[in-house]
Amino acid sequence: MLGLWIIALLLIFGRVTRLPGRIMWGMIGGVWLLMLAVQLAVPDSGAARAMGGSAAGWLVLGGLVALVMAYRTGLRRLRRRATPDDAPVPQSDMMSDAELDRYARHLVLHEIGGAGQMRLRQARVLVIGAGGLGSPVCLYLAGAGVGHVTLADDDTVSLSNLQRQVIFRDDLRGEPKAYAAAEAMLRLNPHLDVTPLIRRITEKDRDLIAGHDLVIDGTDSFAGRADINAACVAAGVPLLSGAIGQWEGQVTLFDPARGGPCMACLFPTAPARDAPCAEAGVVGALPGVIGSMMALEAIKHLTGAGQGLHSRMMIFDGLYGESRMIGTSRDPACPVCGQ
Structure with missing residues (x-):
């Protein structure tokens, strides 16, 4: 036939x-x-x-x-709808011997030490987007021992993702990204509580955001980032934001509740053409660079180590190997966070 x-x-x-x-x-x-x-x-x-x-x-x-x-x-x-098979190890008020060994390189750092590691262990972080930026963010937060992570993404793994989204494997195509990334995090570190959400985060999710100490945004559309920014402003939660395109990336911390600007202070209007990676292209290693910087800034913010990116923006040019830091300030007339 x-x-x-x-x-x-x-x-x-x-x-x-x-x-x-x-x-x-x-x-x-x-x-x-x-x-x-x-x-x-x-x-x-x-x-x-x-x-x-x-x-x-x-x-x-x-x-x-x-x-x-x-x-x-x-x-x-x-x-x-299921919880990942690798159930987190129940936490106590003290770190176990396995955790002491796992985080030994943090514990000997003067800026982190035992107190800082416990702050990481008790922290609640919402990661929005498990794509190019979210991949290194999720892996390094898991490795660092951030105890409670909510991971939101409504997309599924596709072949075109694997050029840069290193948290996934070829055999995971078609799987929900949030579920697959949560499973990878728990396989790396079972001493975590990871909650995958198969959906987008919008301005209406301010109550969800309010239950976290930090929001990390790795989404790739201006409209989506603007919604997340408005929800974080309403909830009074700091927003660590990263963006990439072609060979360049940027990272900053939006925290108007503590005197810094919000996203709308710096970018009050949408760009004329909001081209995602699928249209503009992006070199595969760039999300790793920017995502790792975002994870580093998250660890600093949660532990109080060093100088963070409050009222500052780091811009990285991968094509020429250059980076620069610029100051940012709040706009009193901002329609989102202005008084």
């Missing part, structure tokens, strides 16, 4: 070339519709006989495949 042979060849082609599931099943669905249309329109023609089967047979086959796909979709939704 020519129709079944075509479908089989498409399945083999999709597996060999590792096509995304949506594309492969879309092609197979198109072939199925064509076979069914031929059988219904001209059932006694040479084309119908060459395709093989009958309209009833192709309908039964389509129904069986639909049942299988519905079953798989149901299982995937259940997995999205």
Whole structure:
């Protein structure tokens, strides 16, 4: 039967070339519709006989495949709602011997020490976006022992992500990013409490944000960042923000509750063209550089070590290996945080 042979060849082609599931099943669905249309329109023609089967047979086959796909979709939704298999180790008021060994290099740092490590252990951080910036942020926060992390992302892992989103693996394509990243964090450090959220964070989530000590924004659209900024201002929670494009990146801390600017003070209007990485491009290692800087600034902020990026913005040019620091200030007339 020519129709079944075509479908089989498409399945083999999709597996060999590792096509995304949506594309492969879309092609197979198109072939199925064509076979069914031929059988219904001209059932006694040479084309119908060459395709093989009958309209009833192709309908039964389509129904069986639909049942299988519905079953798989149901299982995937259940997995999205589930807690990662690697359950966190219950925490006590004192660090265990394993934790003392794990964080030994922090404990000997004068700026962190035992008190700072306990602050990290007790901290509650909301990471928004598990993509290019979120990947190193999540891994380094997990490695540093930040005790309570909420990770929000509504996207799934795709092949094009793997050039820069190093927290994921090739076999995780199609999985929710928040779930996959949370699992990777717990595999790195089981002494954590990680909560994955399969959704976007908007201005309405100020109550969720208020339950955290710090918000880290690694999203890639101006509108999304503006919503997060407004929610953080309303909740009075500091916002550590990073942005990348092509070869350049920037990191700053927005904290108007403590005298600093918010995002709207510096960027009151949206750019004429808000091009995400998919359109503008980005060199693969750049999110690692900027994301690692964001994780470093988060550790400094939570422990009180050194000078952070309050009222300052660090700008990095990867193409020429240059960085510079600029001062930022609050706009009294800001429509978001102004009095």
